[in-house]
Amino acid sequence: MYKIEASEKVQHEYESDNIIIINNGFILVGVIIVAVAAVIVFVAAAVVATGAVVATGAVVVVVLVVVVVVVVVVVVVVVVVVVILVLVVGVVVVVVVVVVVVVLTSTCSFCSNSGSSSSSSSSSSSSSSGSSSNTSISGRSSSSNSSSSTTN
Incomplete structure (x- = not known):
């Protein structure tokens, strides 16, 4: 009888230790997510404040x-x-x-294409219009600049 009660007490203590560990783990994950979100907001605010979004390389x-x-x-x-x-x-x-996790990350198309970027520029002298555009789609960044001038 005493042995069974002692065993149940140890089991209960083990379960309560696990609950504490799980709670601490979730708190740690929450703190990390909040810290990273703050860094992202800070970087975005700094980029917008300095007007660097207009620059070609800033988006990349x-x-x-x-x-x-x-x-x-x-x-x-x-x-x-x-x-x-x-x-x-x-x-x-x-x-x-x-x-x-390894299988999911190896098949993730966004993860494998996240670092690719391309840029191209062209110029011509036949018309009198100029345009510039920057686009970013799911981690890929591309920018194109075209300028033209007409001389008389």
């Missing part, structure tokens, strides 16, 4: 900064989740989660 830099920050957040969150799973559930579930 902002996109790359955002992509790097997102990748860091994802890695930190994955590490925290893996540590929590190791402490709570065990190694078998962690191996399955790691395999799923």
Whole structure:
């Protein structure tokens, strides 16, 4: 009888320790996400305040900064989740989660194309119009400048 009560007490203490670990892990993930969001907002505000968005290379830099920050957040969150799973559930579930994450990231089209950028410029002297455009679609950044002049 005493042995069963002692076993239940140890089990209860183990479960309460796991709950504390999980709560601390979620708090840590929340703090990291808030900090990264603050960095993104700060970088965006700095770029807008300095008027650097108009410059051709600034859009590429902002996109790359955002992509790097997102990748860091994802890695930190994955590490925290893996540590929590190791402490709570065990190694078998962690191996399955790691395999799923690796498969998902290897098939992610946004992740593989996030660093590509292209730029082109052309000039002609037959008409009298000039245009400039910058576009950014899902991590890819491209800019094109065309100018023309007419002389009489």
